[in-house]
Amino acid sequence: xxxxxxxxxxxxxxxxxxxxxxxxxxxxxxxxxxxxxxxxxxxxxxxxxxxxxxxxxxxxxxxxxxxxxxxxxxxxxxxxxxxxxxxxxxxxxxxxxxxxxxxxxxxxxxxxxxxxxxxxx
Amino acid sequence: xxxxxxxxxxxxxxxxxxxxxxxxxxxxxxxxxxxxxxxxxxxxxxxxxxxxxxxxxxxxxxxxxxxxxxxxxxxxxxxxxxxxxxxxxxxxxxxxxxxxxxxxxxxxx
Numbered sequence: 001x002x003x004x005x006x007x008x009x010x011x012x013x014x015x016x017x018x019x020x021x022x023x024x025x026x027x028x029x030x031x032x033x034x035x036x037x038x039x040x041x042x043x044x045x046x047x048x049x050x051x052x053x054x055x056x057x058x059x060x061x062x063x064x065x066x067x068x069x070x071x072x073x074x075x076x077x078x079x080x081x082x083x084x085x086x087x088x089x090x091x092x093x094x095x096x097x098x099x100x101x102x103x104x105x106x107x108x109x110x111x112x113x114x115x116x117x118x119x120x121x
Numbered sequence: 122x123x124x125x126x127x128x129x130x131x132x133x134x135x136x137x138x139x140x141x142x143x144x145x146x147x148x149x150x151x152x153x154x155x156x157x158x159x160x161x162x163x164x165x166x167x168x169x170x171x172x173x174x175x176x177x178x179x180x181x182x183x184x185x186x187x188x189x190x191x192x193x194x195x196x197x198x199x200x201x202x203x204x205x206x207x208x209x210x211x212x213x214x215x216x217x218x219x220x221x222x223x224x225x226x227x228x229x230x
Contacts, residue, residue, distance in 0.1 A: 037166075044222060044224045045211070045225070046222065047211075047221070050220070060219050101171055105154055105171045106153060106156065107154070107211075108156070108168060111165040113165055
């Protein structure tokens with residue numbers, strides 16, 4: 001089954017770090033643009049970061065301000081989000097997703113179930 | 122505060138039609154492809170519409186979308202209780218160099 005499964009969420013201290021993973025099944029991550037999107041409790045969706053097939057990356061600089069790094073391991077078909085200098089404002093459910101329809105659509109056609117990140121002392 | 126404006130909530134009776142608007146600007150909707158997502162309670166978002174008005178395989182034709190200038194509209198006909206969800210528009214914003222979502226519209230049937 002084509003799917004994405006996130007892991008790595010949990011409780012982090014303010015100023016701490018977490019590394020989220022997203023495992024892809026039945027398709028090759030590196031052939032697609034991949035994204036992280038988050039959703040704070042009771043709030044809407046917020047795009048966080050993107051990595052293209054080429055490996056180039058983009059970030060929601062207003063929100064992550066150089067604190068987050070998106071990457072992937074092509075051999076293991078894994079997507080990552082390294083999150084440093086965490087604050088309470090980063091508390092959210094983090095989804096990985098895939099951009100489908102040729103990479104020009106800006107449409108996210110496959111989503112994982114999400115992994116919860118809570119930043120609290 | 123999102124650069125895309127959606128009504129916070131809408132309601133309609135079963136079998137009726139509802140339209141959800143999403144208003145933006147030339148830096149986003151006016152010059153980029155818009156998508157729509159449905160988020161049922163407690164679940165991940167699901168793609169409903171891509172390339173402004175195309176439905177992925179498996180999405181019923183009760184869902185349709187249109188675009189005019191810097192606004193888009195999602196229409197849902199023959200409303201069912203299973204359509205109760207949050208609906209988000211999404212698009213790339215070339216001024217912000219960020220993908221942006223509307224704040225979402227909660228549809229109650």
